[in-house]
Amino acid sequence: MVSNPARRTALVDAAIEVLAREGARGLTFRAVDRQAGVPTGTTSNYFANRDQLFTQAGGRIQVRMTPSPEQVDHHLAPAPTRALVADLMRWLVRRMTEERTGYLAMLELRLEATRRPALRAELNRAVHQVLEENIRFHLDHRLPGDADTVRVLYLAMTGLLLEHFTLPEVLADTDLDALVDRVVTTVVPRE
Template identity: 50%
Template sequence: MNPDRRDRLRDAAIEVLARDGGRGLTHRAVDGTAEVPPGTTKNYFPTRDAVLRAAAERCLEQYLALTGQLAGAPGPTDREGLTTLFRSLLENVAGPGRSRLLAVMELQTEATRRPWLSAILDPMASGDFTGFELAQRAAGLPVTPQRAAVVTLALHAAVPHLLTNGPATLAASGLDDPDRFVRDLLDTVYPPGATA
């Protein structure tokens, strides 16, 4: 099978999940989004579960590519650099990362009924806990595993609100200003004078 076409179908499945949700994920919808002849998706991924698996694996690949880029770039060396990093990740949610994150949320819902799907998605969330803790340490903050986990959970909790873009919720949570949100989060978890 053609690997380029396979990737095109997997990317189309992510777009369908982001646009139409889990109920809209059909072979026909993926064919249409990928602009391939009818039946192509079914030839590559014969069942709906196979399409779900393909989309989840593609999301994981994209996540690993993004984290690889971040790992290859200079990391934050102080609180300001950490603020910039976390703010840029939040801004990515409404920008280039939007489709992938919407698809991941749909896949997480599907995973409540398909444990095998959860196993594919789990490295994304667990990777954030590890990576974000390392970033907090590199920035010189007095990190404990609990503090690092609180920061990661707060950033994760922000994602659905940024995706749905409800103005009252964004204002109430401080997410209408991602820079201020990150600064307030770090000040709360790591107040001035905090020690490990």
């Protein structure tokens, strides 16, 4: 396998674009080569098989979706209240909307993981790790609620984002910010 980290990252980013646009069945080495604008055969020089490409795309999506520590610090400036949790959830929706391609690619990977045990194991590990980090973050910053509060927020927000990205007409007449506020008011206890 060729070792050029910048090229590998560009190929994985191209794979994410292909996943979001064409789905898991459309993710071929040739499609990634075309998306990345590289000579045919380049992707196969970097990845042994499609499973490796799927797995690395899943890891890269997590990197792309994770905000910088500076962004997090900025959003944590206010006191740890239910209103701050609502602000953080609205920020999440904005970030995922800006990273729509990555979010759609992750949905494709989740579906593909039902057929690929290695991908399922990697996504289980990665998503569980992120959820646990979010729980620790919530508790460490003394935001209202407990670990179950974070789990319920996670499930509510993933459902909201699923509808928003896959069937946008379902929520077309809904103010997403107001809906996020309602979710937080329902799930997060008062301070």
